[in-house]
Amino acid sequence: xxxxxxxxxxxxxxxxxxxxxIHRPAALNALNDETTAELLDALQRYDRDSTIGxxxxxxxxxxxxxxxxxxxxxxxxFSQARRRDAGSFMDLFFALRSxxxxxxxxxxxxxxxxxxxxxxxxxxxxxAQFGLPEVQIGTIPGWGGTQRLVRAIGKARxxxxxxxxxxxxxxxxxxxxxxxxxxxxxxxxxxALDTATKIASLSQPIVQMAKAAVNAAYEMPLRSGxxxxxxxxxxxxxxxxQKEGMTAFLxxxxxxxxxA
Ligand code: HXC
Numbered sequence: 001x002x003x004x005x006x007x008x009x010x011x012x013x014x015x016x017x018x019x020x021x022i023h024r025p026a027a028l029n030a031l032n033d034e035t036t037a038e039l040l041d042a043l044q045r046y047d048r049d050s051t052i053g054x055x056x057x058x059x060x061x062x063x064x065x066x067x068x069x070x071x072x073x074x075x076x077x078f079s080q081a082r083r084r085d086a087g088s089f090m091d092l093f094f095a096l097r098s099x100x101x102x103x104x105x106x107x108x109x110x111x112x113x114x115x116x117x118x119x120x121x122x123x124x125x126x127x128a129q130f131g132l133p134e135v136q137i138g139t140i141p142g143w144g145g146t147q148r149l150v151r152a153i154g155k156a157r158x159x160x161x162x163x164x165x166x167x168x169x170x171x172x173x174x175x176x177x178x179x180x181x182x183x184x185x186x187x188x189x190x191x192a193l194d195t196a197t198k199i200a201s202l203s204q205p206i207v208q209m210a211k212a213a214v215n216a217a218y219e220m221p222l223r224s225g226x227x228x229x230x231x232x233x234x235x236x237x238x239x240x241x242q243k244e245g246m247t248a249f250l251x252x253x254x255x256x257x258x259x260a
Contacts, residue, residue, distance in 0.1 A: 006041075028106075104122060
């Protein structure tokens with residue numbers, strides 16, 4: 001598909017930021033196979049594009065995404081589920097090097113909540129609701145929710161949400177550390193684009209190393225994570241942008257990043 005050729009997405013470049021909006025409003029942006037394939041295609045295109053320094057992922061007014069598509073999953077057999085391995089989508093999503101910012105309005109449920117949790121920064125509108133209601137339909141989270149929600153908000157609150165299916169408001173999500181900030185509905189996208197633009201104005205290799213180091217905190221024991229950070233820190237000294245950044249500071253001028 002050429003950029004813009006998607007059935008269930010709206011994509012747009014804003015300066016150095018890639019904007020991807022899930023657009024399947026009649027199903028509250030439920031993530032069917034076609035939509036997840038389009039999402040990966042769009043996100044990976046922006047990730048490979050050297051002019052794009054950050055990605056904003058959003059939905060429509062009523063929903064970021066109400067989860068994986070239940071109609072599509074309902075009659076799947078174990079062997080079909082295993083062969084399809086829907087969870088691998090999240091591995092590929094998590095492998096994106098560009099910083100990702102989720103701008104969440106309305107429902108972020110099930111796979112939609114897990115998609116937000118896999119983004120690097122989450123901003124929520126006042127009307128946003130987060131939940132992992134899978135137990136209510138006879139399954140459990142399958143895109144990392146049981147792991148990432150525990151790390152984001154702790155075991156007690158994650159257990160309550162995952163075992164009961166209770167939805168939480170954007171204010172609770174903010175207080176619990178699941179979202180970085182809550183914005184009025186009409187200011188949300190601008191806030192996300194502003195942060196993305198700021199990130200995209202910096203050196204891409206440096207920002208990507210910072211992202212990789214923070215994500216290591218999710219994946220590694222502390223000692224390994226600290227060593228990984230140290231190796232990446234030392235690697236920044238192999239870039240021209242480190243020389244430029246520090247020289248510009250000492251010269252009291254703005255740095256000119258070349259992503260080299
Ligand atoms: C398919 C969905 C859907 C979903 C909503 N729709 N969520 N279709 N999959 N996950 C559809 C409805 O069927 C309906 O279509 C239309 O969107 C509007 O939804 P309503 O239910 O009529 O709206 P409302 O009464 O306002 O309720 C909103 C809602 C509810 C609370 C968000 O739709 C809901 O509970 N949705 C399911 C949430 C959920 O269980 N998500 C987890 C899925 S499992 P029609 O055609 O009737 O108009 C999952 C696993 C992830 O995500 C792991 C993957 C590996």
